[in-house]
């Protein structure tokens with residue numbers, strides 16, 4: 351027996367787990383969850399790349415803010431410069447004077463407060479806006495030396511000021527970088543804007559512009575501005591000169607007038623002379639007569655439009671000055687391509703459809719015609735389509751349809767076309783007569799008469815007799831017509847765009863020959879009419895000329 355030994359120093363050995371607890375182990379935390387908990391508790395350790403990314407992000411942010419600030423600064427400077435330009439006659443001169451005075455005052459008196467005043471620092475700002483010594487990099491120093499050696503002092507001062515402002519911006523920039531929100535950035539930007547404003551105010555008061563501290567982009571902007579201003583000034587001057595030229599047109603001397611000048615110069619002279627002639631009292635040279643101006647105009651127009659003097663003279667006589675140019679310009683322009691539907695074979699609507707199906711872009715010629723079509727463009731040759739060969743239409747100028755419309759032929763009449771080849775108008779007459787009655791299609795030229803026959807065959811004209819006689823003798827063969835069309839041979843001065851040869855190949859004798867023949871033909875045409883015709887007794891006379899000798903009845907009939 352005896353006492354039990356206490357070998358554990360009063361501690362009783364723990365009883366082992368019971369039967370149940372032996373079966374169920376203590377709860378354990380799963381290793382991957384444990385890892386997560388540990389990670390949360392431990393401070394974050396950034397990887398090398400992450401750190402680099404953050405640094406880059408911060409740098410970018412900083413650059414962005416600086417860039418924005420610079421841009422705003424530039425814009426403000428530009429605005430200020432504009433204002434100053436408007437206010438001051440020559441900013442360069444003023445700047446120069448101010449720079450000199452600044453330098454002088456600093457040399458005389460090294461007082462910093464004086465400088466502050468010049469820079470526009472107020473007393474309230476003086477604590478933090480103390481200019482400090484510029485820390486110019488070597489590069490900057492070099493640039494300063496090379497650009498403006500004479501203005502170094504003042505430039506340095508300008509640099510002080512900018513630096514002190516930049517310091518302020520930088521400190522805010524640090525704040526920027528610490529803040530991560532966009533809003534914060536914006537707020538900071540606004541603040542810096544205010545600071546910039548104050549900086550500019552000081553600049554304005556100081557009246558100086560830093561030239562060496564400017565960024566290349568600033569310099570380029572200023573350069574561009576100067577260039578633009580210069581160009582504008584030049585343009586203004588040029589305009590003034592032009593106005594002056596227009597106001598006083600100096601009549602060229604004989605030598606000058608004979609001199610070969612360029613087409614644009616001639617064009618300008620034509621305009622000038624027309625202007626003088628339009629207001630002769632005001633613009634004339636008192637030593638020159640109207641005839642002299644007209645002579646100069648005629649000469650220039652001949653050169654410009656390539657006419658012979660005779661025809662130009664005639665045209666000038668016909669048209670008033672404002673219509674003269676319009677006529678000459680129109681004679682240079684090609685007329686639109688037009689066709690006439692042959693109603694003996696088809697209707698305009700059907701023809702249009704057929705041609706549209708072939709890729710022709712067309713329109714009715716106008717309300718005044720039921721048969722005319724104007725062709726804008728076509729994928730097929732208009733003079734060779736199946737419809738053309740079948741005689742569904744004929745190529746005919748719009749103006750050529752008018753004499754027949756005036757003649758107004760009726761079915762069952764007896765009608766004469768005295769000068770009919772190649773038969774364009776004659777076939778139109780036949781169509782309006784609906785192939786009834788009798789149409790005499792005459793032409794003095796045998797060769798051209800064959801064209802009448804050909805066209806009539808193609809177009810299906812069946813009521814015609816083609817004759818080849820001199821119209822001046824026609825009454826000797828036949829007379830008693832209800833209507834007569836005399837589409838007389840002429841100088842063709844009304845269709846110069848169709849035949850530009852007219853500009854140079856017409857002489858007074860040609861006109862005279864034409865109107866003599868026309869007069870004889872008219873007399874015959876009148877004689878060939880049946881004055882007692884129940885439905886007609888009409889004569890239509892037409893030409894392609896604009897000359898009064900050929901077109902005016904009083905000048906044709908004596």
Ligand SMILES: C[S@@+](CC[C@H](N)C(=O)[O-])C[C@H]1O[C@@H](n2cnc3c(N)ncnc32)[C@H](O)[C@@H]1O
Pocket residue numbers: 750768769770771772773774775776792793794795798819820821822837838839840
């Ligand atoms: C302007 S063209 C006629 C065009 C025609 N009317 C047409 O629409 O197709 C003038 C025609 O007159 C003809 N001619 C000229 N002198 C003539 C004369 N003495 N008698 C008849 N015809 C003449 C010419 O041969 C020429 O074909």
